[in-house]
Amino acid sequence: MRRLWLLFAQTVTVALALWFIVATLKPEWLVREPSTVRLESTSVPIQEAITGADHSSGYRQASQRAMPAVVNIFTTKEAKQQPHPLNNDPLFRRFFGDGFGQDERQFSLGSGVIVSAEGYILTNNHVVEAANEIEVALADGRKVSAKLVGTDPETDLAVIKVDLRNLPSITLGRLENIKVGDVVLAIGNPFGVGQTVTMGIVSALGRNHLGINTFENFIQTDAAINPGNSGGALVDTQGHLLGINTAIYSRSGGSLGIGFAIPVTTVKTVMESIIRNGQVVRGWIGVEPQDITPELADSFGLQKTSGTIIAGVLKGGPADKAGVKPGDILLSVADKPVPDTISMLNLVAQLTPGDKVKVTVLRKSRETQLDLTVGKRPRMKQPKLPDGE
Numbered sequence: 001m002r003r004l005w006l007l008f009a010q011t012v013t014v015a016l017a018l019w020f021i022v023a024t025l026k027p028e029w030l031v032r033e034p035s036t037v038r039l040e041s042t043s044v045p046i047q048e049a050i051t052g053a054d055h056s057s058g059y060r061q062a063s064q065r066a067m068p069a070v071v072n073i074f075t076t077k078e079a080k081q082q083p084h085p086l087n088n089d090p091l092f093r094r095f096f097g098d099g100f101g102q103d104e105r106q107f108s109l110g111s112g113v114i115v116s117a118e119g120y121i122l123t124n125n126h127v128v129e130a131a132n133e134i135e136v137a138l139a140d141g142r143k144v145s146a147k148l149v150g151t152d153p154e155t156d157l158a159v160i161k162v163d164l165r166n167l168p169s170i171t172l173g174r175l176e177n178i179k180v181g182d183v184v185l186a187i188g189n190p191f192g193v194g195q196t197v198t199m200g201i202v203s204a205l206g207r208n209h210l211g212i213n214t215f216e217n218f219i220q221t222d223a224a225i226n227p228g229n230s231g232g233a234l235v236d237t238q239g240h241l242l243g244i245n246t247a248i249y250s251r252s253g254g255s256l257g258i259g260f261a262i263p264v265t266t267v268k269t270v271m272e273s274i275i276r277n278g279q280v281v282r283g284w285i286g287v288e289p290q291d292i293t294p295e296l297a298d299s300f301g302l303q304k305t306s307g308t309i310i311a312g313v314l315k316g317g318p319a320d321k322a323g324v325k326p327g328d329i330l331l332s333v334a335d336k337p338v339p340d341t342i343s344m345l346n347l348v349a350q351l352t353p354g355d356k357v358k359v360t361v362l363r364k365s366r367e368t369q370l371d372l373t374v375g376k377r378p379r380m381k382q383p384k385l386p387d388g389e
Helices: 001-023 046-053 056-070 091-098 264-277 294-301 318-322 341-349
Strands: 072-077 104-114 119-126 133-137 143-152 157-162 183-188 196-205 218-221 231-234 242-246 259-263 287-290 308-311 329-333 356-363 366-373
Touching: 056 183, 056 196, 056 231, 072 119, 072 366, 104 143, 104 183, 104 242, 119 242, 133 157, 143 264, 157 264, 183 242, 196 259, 218 242, 259 264, 259 341, 264 318, 308 318, 318 366, 329 366, 341 366
Parallel strands: none
Antiparallel strands: 072 104, 072 133, 104 119, 119 157, 133 143, 143 157, 183 196, 183 231, 196 218, 218 259, 231 242, 242 259, 287 308, 308 329, 329 356, 356 366
């Protein structure tokens, strides 16, 4: 028994000595590998995930689709001045030269969107208005002269054309699928720095009563739009055209996050009419409308504020011939209700000149139906827009 105990004690002593030596010289031998559970990866490879994502590689693909169809537009206008009366004075000419008071060339900058591979380009009317020369710089670096096809000052749209074929054209989007909060991209040439893409969201739809255009139905966005962006594209995250950037609200001339684009629905109608007829033909009835305010509703004894008051009637115009009188309240046109002045203008504009329609007016608390022959709306001059062009 004693021998067994001594053998055990010696064995333990040797084992402890070996452990001490190993712990001192090779401690890693004593570290036990932790048990692991292997998980099968179900994740999609990074490149595949990015390509298939709704955001299209951080909107890179949307930009790549739309950017080749967005161009820079340079216009030249001749500004004629009266000759200065002292031009014949040798001393005066010595200091001021021979050209004082002569013709001057003014340059402006804007953007445009190729809508057809045959060379048709959409832009703003105020970008090309009264231009003597129009030059287009394509995204691939080519520069080419363009000719004016037609303009529509009342929506501030214009179509120009270059003599090139097989151009990259943009795809028109579907406005009915767009909601407030959706991401949009604005593409143009702000301040002449070169083609630029900015990102924002749709801040509002159907903006009107802004006093910018006669016919207003703007998309409002906070994507940065600056001078030079006018006529450029507002696109969705697929690179499809949603509108033509046209104006900003600004106190400094730069972007304050309130920009406006003409929606693609208006753009398509105007573009097709200009390409087909050289201009936009709209209906017209020859009245001066005015919105019904609560004060006017009280004075007229109205129970509701929908409709529009006829403040004036053009003598000999379609409304005058139909029997419409100042003070009448226009309730409907061609069986479509008239909630306000903007709606009335849009309804009448969609009518075909020469067609006969029925209009309903409220006169002395009685509704009266009148037969009216639609006239052709005369062209109106577009005022200068607040975008610093």
